Structure formats: C-alpha cells, structure tokens
Amino acid sequence: MPDLSPSTRLPRRFLFGGAFAALAARRGAAAEKVVRVGVQKYGTLIVLRERRTLEQALRPLNWQASWHEFPGGPQLLEALAAGAIDFGTTGEAPPIFSQAAGSPLLYVGFEPPSPAGEAILVPKDSPIRTLADLRGKQVALNKGANVHFLLVQALASAGLKPGDIKPAYLAPADARAAFERGAVDAWAIWDPFLSAAQEATGARVLADGVGLAPNRQFFLATRSFAREQPDALRRLMAELDETDRWAQGNQPETARMLAASMGLPEPVVTRALGRMGYGVQSLNDEVVADQQRIADTFHALKLIPQRINVAEAVWKPDA
Secondary structure, eight states: OOOOSOSSOOOHHIIIIIHHHHHHHHTTOGGGOEEEEEEOSSSHHHHHHHHTHHHHHHGGGTOEEEEEEOSSHHHHHHHHHTTSOSEEEEOSHHHHHHHHTTOOEEEEEEEOOOGGGEEEEEOTTOSOOSGGGGTTOEEEEOTTSHHHHHHHHHHHHTTOOGGGSEEEEOOHHHHHHHHHTTSSSEEEEETTHHHHHHHHHOOEEEEESTTTOOOOEEEEEEHHHHHHOHHHHHHHHHHHHHHHHHHHHOHHHHHHHHHHHHTOOHHHHHHHHTTOOOOOBOOOHHHHHHHHHHHHHHHHTTSSSSOOOGGGGBOOTTO
16 A cells, blocks of 8 residues: 655654744744745645755745654644744635644735546445445545645535534545444545555545535645845746646656655556646636635635635735
C-alpha cells in the first residue's frame, strides 16, 4: 500500500506549536530573504519544487525558497495564519474557514476547476449505492478541506443535511486506514489520495464534484508578504504558471517526477494528472462569486460563525 502519511510523524503539539514558532522565528532574519512555501503532497507546487526553477527565478531578486510540507489545506493555512509560512496552496474550503477565523490571508491566484479530482468513495463491495444511502452512515473527511463542501452539496442533492450522517474528521492517511479496515462507511477525498485508493482497493466513486463542486485549487499568501514583497510574489506566480503549462504538455515526465517524489505508482499519478486543471490565473468575478457561495453555505449551516466577504481577501497586485 502506498505510504501517503506525513514523512515525519510528530506529535500534534509539536507540529502546530513548536514547529510554527521555529519557522516563524526565521521570518525575522530579513537578510535571508527567504520565501517560505507551504506544499501538500501533490500539485503544481511540488512540480515547481522538484524542477528547482523557482530558485533560479528568484535569484536576481536575491531571494531563496524554503519548502514545508503539510498533510492538508487546513493544516497549511494554520501555519500561514501563524506567520510560519508566506505562501501556499489549498482547495476551496480551507481559505473560507481560515478567513472566518481572522487569518491575514490573500487569494493571489487559482487553477481551473477539476471537479472529477475529488469524490466520495465507498468500498467496492459496499451496499451503499446512492447518496441517500449515506443517511446514518459514518463518512471520513478532513474537516475544513475542499471535500467538505463537496460532501455538503452531495448530501443536499439527495435531500440530506450534514446532521444526517456521522462525520469522522480524519487527515488523509488516517482516513485511508479507517476506510480500508471498514471503520468508516465512506470517504470524501481528493487526488492523489483518491486515485491511490481507487488503484489499491478498487473503491467505487459514489459521487464526484461534477455538477456539485468546482474543486478549484487556490494559491494564497499572507497580507504582509504581498504588501512588502510584491515583486517576489509576482515572480513566484509567473513561475507557477510556466510550471503548470510545462506539466500539462509533459504529463509522462510530470507523472514520473511526482511518482518518485510521493512514492506512488506512475499509473496512480497519471490518472490524477488527467483530472487536474492547468494554467494559473488571477481571480475574476465568477471565481469570487463561487467562493462567496461556498462561504455563505457554510455560514448558513453554522460551520463558520459569521458571514465573510471573500472579495476583501483577494490580492489586487496593481493597487
């Protein structure tokens, strides 16, 4: 079974306490001029890290890059809010929860929708055949991750509410283990964990994001980094877009690179790459409206305490 667990299994109190403090302390060393990039196990930022082109692009500005891996978007944005990283990438839901909690984040770009890149899985021999069959069942998900909105929308499409299921809030590695041993009935998950579970267990897709959730990938920065280092941020975004377009046109090589980095079989990564959206863009009115709809849905369900204005957290590079 592919190992999708974090490379270092440290206690949570260290991951979200001492490690953040140590990283944040480096922020004061202005002479270093290091942009601290938060990554997950998959996506354009991993390709950028492996190709090492960001370091070349930043060198004329006397900047370097350091890379910090997180098991999911909520954990990454917790680090961003703590000032432990400057930049990172997540799906749709984590920035909404983070903004509602007062995080000084800014949306600085996005990749096009990839609705088939997230799904609700059930075991191949599960008696669950429709979304309505989830009533009373235990569903694993990473709380506040992009699949949180998918699950809410999927339940609503079947006339169910979040209270009609039993959520099991688990990070991807723990959710995979629970899913395989039958401790949960279903699992809401994203690529490449989705593709890996399909390959390894033959899990069935009960529903994916098509017609339910766009599943965009967002790039986010702290307000202080965007305000104080706009040139470095522009260079980073340009390099991301170039990397995205390279990956789209070189998928076999991209699959080999990511497979080696993540310890996954190439067919798993190839399937996931085929469901990605490519091309980094600035947020437009449509994207902001979609994010606002997700935020309003979470507020109506009392999943966030107050209504937020997504537009207030959008970077305006020319301002």
